[in-house]
Amino acid sequence: MxxxxxxxxxxxxxxxxxxxxxxxxxxxxxxxxxxxxxxxxxxxxxxxxxxxxxxxxxxxxxxxxxxxxxxxxxxxxxxxxxxxxxxxxxxxxxxxxxxxxxxxxxxxxxxxxxxxxxxxxxxxxxxxxxxxxxxxxxxxxxxxxxxxxxxxxxxxxxxxxxxxxxxxxxxxxxxxxxxxxxxxxxxxxxxxxxxxxxxxxxxxxxxxxxxxxxxxxxxxxxxxxxxxxxxxxxxxxxxxxxxxxxxxxxxxxxxxxxxxxxxxxxxxxxxxRTPGRAAAPATAVRPGREERKALLTVENLRVGFGDVTPVRGVSLALDRGEAVGIVGESGSGKSLTALAVAQLVERPGVVRADRLDLFGTDLREGARRAHRRMLGTSLAMVFQDPMTSLNPTQRVGRQLAEVVREHQRAGRRPAWRRAVDRLEAVRIPDAERRASQLPHEFSGGMRQRAMIGMGLMGEPQLIIADEPTTALDVTVQRQVLQLLAAIRADRELGLLFISHDVTVVGQVCDRVLVMYAGRIVEDLPTEALLHDARHPYTRALVAAVPDMDTDRDRPLAVIPGRPPDPHALPPGCAFAPRCPLATTTCREDDPPLAEYGNGRRVACWHADIAPVVVAPVELKGEVS
The missing domain is CATH 1.10.3720.10 (MetI-like)
Structure with missing residues (x-):
């Protein structure tokens, strides 16, 4: 200088x-x-x-x-x-x-x-x-x-x-x-x-x-x-x-x-100062069930921008202590669904729902200021990129302390002590010194843990994690996942985990919601994800993830085609142009998200034959 x-x-x-x-x-x-x-x-x-x-x-x-x-x-x-x-x-x-x-x-x-x-x-x-x-x-x-x-x-x-x-x-x-x-x-x-x-x-x-x-x-x-x-x-x-x-x-x-x-x-x-990039199953949950413990209940959620509706008819429920994952390709509406729940969709976006209850509060009604205070203390969000999730001009401790100073009117020193305590709770060493540092002085994993610590500054009942491990290497990714699991177990929090990686979701969540073209196409327990998924799209996502048995001499499996344009969705099932099971019925009529077995839902006309016709081993050898 x-x-x-x-x-x-x-x-x-x-x-x-x-x-x-x-x-x-x-x-x-x-x-x-x-x-x-x-x-x-x-x-x-x-x-x-x-x-x-x-x-x-x-x-x-x-x-x-x-x-x-x-x-x-x-x-x-x-x-x-x-x-x-x-x-x-x-x-x-x-x-x-x-x-x-x-x-x-x-x-x-x-x-x-x-x-x-x-x-x-x-x-x-x-x-x-x-x-x-x-x-x-x-x-x-x-x-x-x-x-x-x-x-x-x-x-x-x-x-x-x-x-x-x-x-x-x-x-x-x-x-x-x-x-x-x-x-x-x-x-x-x-x-x-x-x-x-x-x-x-x-x-x-x-x-x-x-x-x-x-x-x-x-x-x-x-x-x-x-x-x-x-x-x-x-x-x-x-x-x-x-x-x-x-x-x-x-x-x-x-x-x-x-x-x-x-x-x-x-x-x-x-x-x-510009940093480099760092490197027990719960009961099945379905809308309409007994909801005495429900933290989040969403029915027919729709998010529109003018004549485009990127989220259309999403319904889900999440209980205390439960982890629900949302998977799908980019553009499927995963993050937009989470933003709608957190009331972060700005104009010209319009959020509509037949029901949108969070912690027993109907977010469609009431004063926005009251909702903001409730969300600020009871909801925590962890975003994808930890570097853009923290203000680069403010000390990390000050950013964490802002939550309790805003909602609990805590003084500067008590808020700072709680910020240090939360950094210790998310396993950041030497938390007192680290709280006085700027975000670029943290590694990628530490920044993500600091973001989780920020969410814990209040008394959150629900954590929404929007691809929190995408920007991290596999070692740090495992540490962050273990931290989220430990926090959920200790505090009996609900976790809505968004990812495009079905393997990660399978490690963290109790249930999985698979989204495609703005709607849920399958809702199933985690243990059924790898071997008993009923929607061809779910099975294709699983098959596209390489494992130790993948033949290294053959090209990696991919899903043929591209996701549909939200401005021009095809008639019938949106996945039909890419689906090996598609028939005339699929191309003309959009299948409803119907119950399939105990605690499962699927939107497919051929859910009965999908495991036989679209086997994961066959998909792994498919090339487009």
């Missing part, structure tokens, strides 16, 4: 800033009388020992006036920049605070304003706010705001989609707190760079308005006004216009070069 500051760019920027700042501080104190001294006998004199830049129409020293004007010029430019940054932040973060509906109108207004050059906007606002320094500050500030708002909105929208923001919402953190503690710290660095460089642009804009007579008015003067006064004599006495012009250029260069230097330092620091 110091090496970047000592580069030619950094040194040049530093020298210019020191010179400009020194002139702003010292010149009004030392040269004010000289700058205002009128000398009729010395009108429009050229450069001399007494007047290095000559004199103006009243015989006043031009260099002294330029140096004295530094303070007012910089002060007004910084005020305009500060106003532009403040208004830009308000506009840029408005969609986050106001929600998508009102946010779209704010975004549309920003886009319209950005289409106009900033100087044209400044002239427009100058007419509205009137002539003078105050009007010019307001004009330049509001003209600067749209560009800053556009940048803020773009970066805030990117951060708002990260997993750690979703985790904060699950924890019940409000929109304002999410903005102040999670979004703004992550976009602060580029905003600081932009603001620094905007100051140079504001300085030029202010000089332009004063030059046109819309800015500073007599008897006060800044560089733009001095430039305008000297322009009339530029052919007979060019120093009157050249010297203030040089001052404007040098000051603008100081701000712009400083912004470039800060950008390089921040870029180096960000690169340095």
């Amino acid at each position: 110091l090496a970047r500051l000592r580069s030619p760019l950094g040194i040049t920027a530093g020298v210019l800033l020191v010179l400009v700042a020194g002139a702003a501080v010292l010149a009004p104190l030392l040269l004010h009388a000289r700058a205002d001294a009128v000398a009729p006998a010395a009108i429009l004199q050229g450069p001399s020992a007494a007047h290095p830049a000559g004199t103006d129409l009243l015989g006043r020293d031009i260099l002294a006036r330029v140096l004295v004007a530094t303070r007012l010029s910089l002060l007004l430019a910084l005020l305009a920049t500060g106003l532009g940054v403040f208004v830009g932040l308000l506009l840029g973060t408005a969609p986050t605070l106001l929600g998508p509906a009102l946010g779209r109108w704010v975004t549309a207004a920003i886009n319209v304003a950005v289409a106009f050059p900033s100087l044209l906007l400044a002239l427009f606002f100058a007419v509205i706010f009137g002539v003078g320094a105050r009007g010019a500050v307001l004009a330049i500030g509001f003209a600067t705001a749209p560009g800053f708002a556009r940048l803020t909105h773009t970066m805030a929208a990117t951060i708002a989609g990260r997993d750690f923001i979703a985790a904060a919402r699950v924890a019940g953190v409000g929109s304002v707190r999410i903005l102040l503690r999670h979004i703004l710290p992550n976009i602060a660095e580029p905003l600081v760079v932009t603001a620094t460089m905007s100051a140079g642009g504001a300085l030029l804009a202010f000089a332009s308005l004063s030059f046109l007579g819309l800015g500073v008015q007599a008897p006060s003067y800044d560089w733009g006004r001095l430039l305008g006064e000297g322009l009339a004599q530029i052919y007979i006495h060019p120093a009157g216009a050249v010297v203030p012009g040089i001052a404007v250029v040098l000051a603008a260069m100081a701000f712009n070069l400083s912004g470039e230097a800060v950008a390089r330092v921040i870029g180096m620091r960000s690169s340095a």
Whole structure:
């Protein structure tokens, strides 16, 4: 970092800033009388020992006036920049605070304003706010705001989609707190760079308005006004216009070069901190059964985005102490189902269900604030990528403590002690020291365990784990799975485990729900998954996982074809184009999810013959 500051760019920027700042501080104190001294006998004199830049129409020293004007010029430019940054932040973060509906109108207004050059906007606002320094500050500030708002909105929208923001919402953190503690710290660095460089642009804009007579008015003067006064004599006495012009250029260069230097330092620091990738069965559960212990009951869940419905008719139930797995290919609706349960589907997504009960509370009704508090204390979510699940700018302990501080109004120290205790509970060594570290100082497995610890900060009854081991190597994966199993056994928690790996689900869960094209196609006990699955898709998923008996001389098995496009689902069974058992009935009529045996459900017209016709050993040799 110091090496970047000592580069030619950094040194040049530093020298210019020191010179400009020194002139702003010292010149009004030392040269004010000289700058205002009128000398009729010395009108429009050229450069001399007494007047290095000559004199103006009243015989006043031009260099002294330029140096004295530094303070007012910089002060007004910084005020305009500060106003532009403040208004830009308000506009840029408005969609986050106001929600998508009102946010779209704010975004549309920003886009319209950005289409106009900033100087044209400044002239427009100058007419509205009137002539003078105050009007010019307001004009330049509001003209600067749209560009800053556009940048803020773009970066805030990117951060708002990260997993750690979703985790904060699950924890019940409000929109304002999410903005102040999670979004703004992550976009602060580029905003600081932009603001620094905007100051140079504001300085030029202010000089332009004063030059046109819309800015500073007599008897006060800044560089733009001095430039305008000297322009009339530029052919007979060019120093009157050249010297203030040089001052404007040098000051603008100081701000712009400083912004470039800060950008390089921040870029180096960000690169340095970017981490590498780390490497007893329960009773069968079906909707409609006795639900005295049910933690989660979902009936006919549908999630739509306009005319597309990626989750259609999902029904499931989960008891205390039970682990239910959801498997399927990417795009089958697994994660979207979990997000709908956690109330994390944002507009334009629409969640509908005939029943959506969590811990005995109907999530379709009641106050959203009450639901948020309940979800924040009783539901824990563990996301796929532990690096994006934690805020990279905050200490791990502070992020964990935020949950109890938000919902239990705990003090800073009790919340910190509980965070350390939760890190110890998830087997992170030296938890006190680790709590004070940033996420990039953790390994991949430790970050995932920290995420589990965050979920345990309250008193969760249900853990939703959305592919929590995908980004981990097999050794760490086993440790995380063992940790989840131990926590579930110790606390009798419910576990909804989402994965595309049927082998992992078979190790962790009591029951398995197989999803395809947004609906459940099979619901069966784990012990029946490998050898008695009744849906051809389930059997194909099992066959696609290599084991110790897989013939290494033959290509790995795959499922022929591709999953259907949610925008254009085929008639009948969605799996029919890829199914070896498909008949005319399959292609015309979508089979219902019907009971098959004790505690099992399957959506297939040929469930009786699937184990015979679509044997796993045959699928393992199938190639497409």
